[in-house]
Amino acid sequence: xxxxxxxxxxxxxxxxxxxxxxxxxxxxxxxxxxxxxxxxxxxxxxxxxxxxxxxxxxxxxxxxxxxxxxxxxxxxxxxxxxxxxxxxxxxxxxxxxxxxxxxxxxxxxxxxxxxxxxxxxxxxxxxxxxxxxxxxxxxxxxxxxxxxxxxxxxxxxxxxxxxxxxxxxxxxxxxxxxxxxxxxxxxxxxxxxxxxxxxxxxxxxxxxxxxxxxxxxxxxxxxxxxxxxxxxxxxxxxxxxxxxxxxxxxxxxxxxxxxxxxxxxxxxxxxxxxxxxxxxxxxxxxxxxxxxxxxxxxxxxxxxxxxxxxxxxxxxxxxxxxxxxxxxxxxxxxxxxxxxxxxxxxxxxxxxxxxxxxxxxxxxxxxxxxxxxxxxxxxxxxxxxxxxxxxxxxxxxxxxxxxxxxxxxxxxxxxxx
Amino acid sequence: xxxxxxxxxxxxxxxxxxxxxxxxxxxxxxxxxxxxxxxxxxxxxxxxxxxxxxxxxxxxxxxxxxxxxxxxxxxxxxxxxxxxxxxxxxxxxxxxxxxxxxxxxxxxxxxxxxxxxxxxxxxxxxxxxxxxxxxxxxxxxxxxxxxxxxxxxxxxxxxxxxxxxxxxxxxxxxxxxxxxxxxxxxxxxxxxxxxxxxxxxxxxxxxxxxxxxxxxxxxxxxxxxxxxxxxxxxxxxxxxxxxxxxxxxxxxxxxxxxxxxxxxxxxxxxxxxxxxxxxxxxxxxxxxxxx
Numbered sequence: 001x002x003x004x005x006x007x008x009x010x011x012x013x014x015x016x017x018x019x020x021x022x023x024x025x026x027x028x029x030x031x032x033x034x035x036x037x038x039x040x041x042x043x044x045x046x047x048x049x050x051x052x053x054x055x056x057x058x059x060x061x062x063x064x065x066x067x068x069x070x071x072x073x074x075x076x077x078x079x080x081x082x083x084x085x086x087x088x089x090x091x092x093x094x095x096x097x098x099x100x101x102x103x104x105x106x107x108x109x110x111x112x113x114x115x116x117x118x119x120x121x122x123x124x125x126x127x128x129x130x131x132x133x134x135x136x137x138x139x140x141x142x143x144x145x146x147x148x149x150x151x152x153x154x155x156x157x158x159x160x161x162x163x164x165x166x167x168x169x170x171x172x173x174x175x176x177x178x179x180x181x182x183x184x185x186x187x188x189x190x191x192x193x194x195x196x197x198x199x200x201x202x203x204x205x206x207x208x209x210x211x212x213x214x215x216x217x218x219x220x221x222x223x224x225x226x227x228x229x230x231x232x233x234x235x236x237x238x239x240x241x242x243x244x245x246x247x248x249x250x251x252x253x254x255x256x257x258x259x260x261x262x263x264x265x266x267x268x269x270x271x272x273x274x275x276x277x278x279x280x281x282x283x284x285x286x287x288x289x290x291x292x293x294x295x296x297x298x299x300x301x302x303x304x305x306x307x308x309x310x311x312x313x314x315x316x317x318x319x320x321x322x323x324x325x326x327x328x329x330x331x332x333x334x335x336x337x338x339x340x341x342x343x344x345x346x347x348x349x350x351x352x353x354x355x356x357x358x359x360x361x362x363x364x365x366x367x368x369x370x371x372x373x374x375x376x377x378x379x380x381x382x383x384x385x386x387x388x389x390x391x392x393x394x395x396x397x398x399x400x401x402x403x404x405x406x407x408x409x410x411x412x413x414x415x416x417x
Numbered sequence: 418x419x420x421x422x423x424x425x426x427x428x429x430x431x432x433x434x435x436x437x438x439x440x441x442x443x444x445x446x447x448x449x450x451x452x453x454x455x456x457x458x459x460x461x462x463x464x465x466x467x468x469x470x471x472x473x474x475x476x477x478x479x480x481x482x483x484x485x486x487x488x489x490x491x492x493x494x495x496x497x498x499x500x501x502x503x504x505x506x507x508x509x510x511x512x513x514x515x516x517x518x519x520x521x522x523x524x525x526x527x528x529x530x531x532x533x534x535x536x537x538x539x540x541x542x543x544x545x546x547x548x549x550x551x552x553x554x555x556x557x558x559x560x561x562x563x564x565x566x567x568x569x570x571x572x573x574x575x576x577x578x579x580x581x582x583x584x585x586x587x588x589x590x591x592x593x594x595x596x597x598x599x600x601x602x603x604x605x606x607x608x609x610x611x612x613x614x615x616x617x618x619x620x621x622x623x624x625x626x627x628x629x630x631x632x633x634x635x636x637x638x639x640x641x642x643x644x645x646x647x648x649x650x651x652x653x654x655x656x657x658x659x660x661x662x663x664x665x666x667x668x669x670x671x672x673x674x675x676x677x678x679x680x681x682x683x684x685x686x687x688x689x690x691x692x693x694x695x696x697x698x699x700x701x702x703x704x705x706x707x708x
Contacts, residue, residue, distance in 0.1 A: 076463065080462045190656060190657050191656020193651070251547070254547060381674070381675045391656070391658040392657075
């Protein structure tokens with residue numbers, strides 16, 4: 001009898017351990033994340049997360065559906081209170097706002113432990129996520145500024161070659177304007193819903209094409225009131241004021257609408273409008289990397305990255321789960337490419353899924369030429385200020401020296417604070 | 418144990434206002450006091466606060482963006498306030514008439530006020546859109562050349578004022594018509610018997626008897642105009658090149674995009690002091706005029 005009881009207890013214990021064990025296996029690890037994608041991008045992102053959740057049963061990604069119009073305000077507050085989710089999506093140019101405060105985890109060791117082969121990433125965007133040689137985020141995509149050309153208008157104007165130099169660009173734009181009556185270059189130069197960021201993006205790209213970075217090495221002073229700056233500014237101003245191939249007062253939404261409706265020959269914008277243009281019936285266009293207007297290729301780019309916030313106490317299991325998610329998402333970048341963005345991982349680009357997407361392959365190599373935004377927390381303010389300043393000087397047709405001197409003063413003032 | 422009636426009353430007052438008071442203290446009193454405190458610090462939310470004394474205030478007066486934003490705000494207040502008040506008053510004159518048109522127009526005039534800032538902003542941004550907007554389509558249809566309603570620095574602020582007028586005049590109408598309804602009918606009857614025309618009735622009876630209402634409307638409108646933000650943010654984003662950027666927008670950007678909380682607080686306090694000053698002057702004027 002005693003033996004029987006003993007056996008029964010042993011059996012019971014065994015069963016309960018097994019069932020506890022089974023529960024541990026079956027109950028997936030819940031990992032929370034925030035992303036900032038709305039509208040077109042959002043659908044693709046949500047679909048990817050869903051597919052990740054379905055692809056395995058160890059991890060479940062959960063998001064709170066909050067409004068993302070004040071994403072960084074909410075994120076900053078959450079990071080300050082150490083209540084941020086396990087993984088967050090963040091633009092690369094925001095990293096320098098957060099990293100110095102120690103609210104993001106350095107990821108090098110975790111990436112290694114999770115077996116993420118960092119050499120499969122395009123090195124330019126990956127290096128842009130490093131601060132003081134430590135990796136603080138893993139890039140999901142780059143979204144560089146590129147050039148869109150309306151092939152029908154090109155044909156109508158008798159242009160057979162896409163412009164590659166500055167003079168070819170202006171000649172092509174003038175020819176289109178003369179022969180077809182359409183706008184030469186749709187590039188926003190006035191604030192409406194958005195600031196005239198395209199001017200800034202082109203300006204930064206043109207500077208970098210001449211090997212010049214917008215700030216000095218330690219980000220304490222402006223570095224554009226020089227020959228390279230004059231050339232870049234002059235090109236933008238000429239586009240509007242001299243050759244008049246871009247209408248004055250064009251805002252972002254109009255520039256997109258003009259190209260979309262076939263009213264403009266050339267359009268400069270980020271890759272994110274590709275999807276929109278594709279859906280436009282009758283629009284026959286090509287999207288190529290930003291031309292090497294000053295000799296070498298360089299393109300301003302934004303980059304969506306994944307970062308892991310530091311929590312009150314670090315839960316290694318969750319961090320590793322998050323890394324697994326990041327690994328999967330970057331590896332499946334071809335799904336994300338449907339939104340127009342360029343995947344950062346060679347393993348995502350070298351797939352037939354990616355190669356079968358129209359247009360994307362034409363500008364996929366743009367990822368090689370992206371450069372980092374200056375690693376200073378002042379960057380968001382400088383970016384806005386440069387946009388306002390370029391917009392003003394071009395609208396008032398200021399000469400390059402005056403325009404750049406004014407802009408230099410304002411920027412130096414901000415960097416000093 | 419029984420309490421005296423007065424004690425009961427006191428207790429009840431406290432009890433019933435407690436929910437409101439809690440929210441009021443948490444979301445109004447505390448932030449105001451904390452904002453004042455913050456204005457003496459350098460803080461980006463994530464960093465430790467560094468006491469800087471009056472540096473933020475000094476900075477504001479040498480910051481061209483603050484000064485220009487302040488100027489644009491004054492510009493908006495000066496132009497929009499009388500317009501919105503006068504139009505609201507005229508609306509009220511139409512709406513108080515005890516006819517069907519009166520009642521319908523009251524609803525029509527008030528409807529826009531019920532819309533949110535973003536709806537109004539987006540709506541007018543589209544109406545004034547340069548290439549595809551309704552306003553320019555109308556201009557083109559009568560053979561006029563289109564205007565850069567929101568992209569031409571010389572008229573962008575006017576466009577914002579037009580949108581604001583359409584949106585908020587209805588609120589002043591409600592205040593005015595409430596005031597008008599309180600004027601005893603007998604006064605008008607007496608005036609009629611004395612042979613006063615409608616213009617005389619308006620200038621000698623309606624307007625003088627609405628003095629208190631007008632003062633209230635004026636103060637509320639000035640405060641509301643100083644706080645202009647949403648419609649500018651949505652319609653022009655402060656552009657073209659910062660020519661319509663208003664103070665609250667700059668405070669918002671500084672605080673929540675650039676995370677300079679101390680400086681943003683200091684600028685808010687400066688705005689608060691201006692509004693306070695204007696309100697005090699308005700209310701001090703009142704006894705003098707009634708004497």
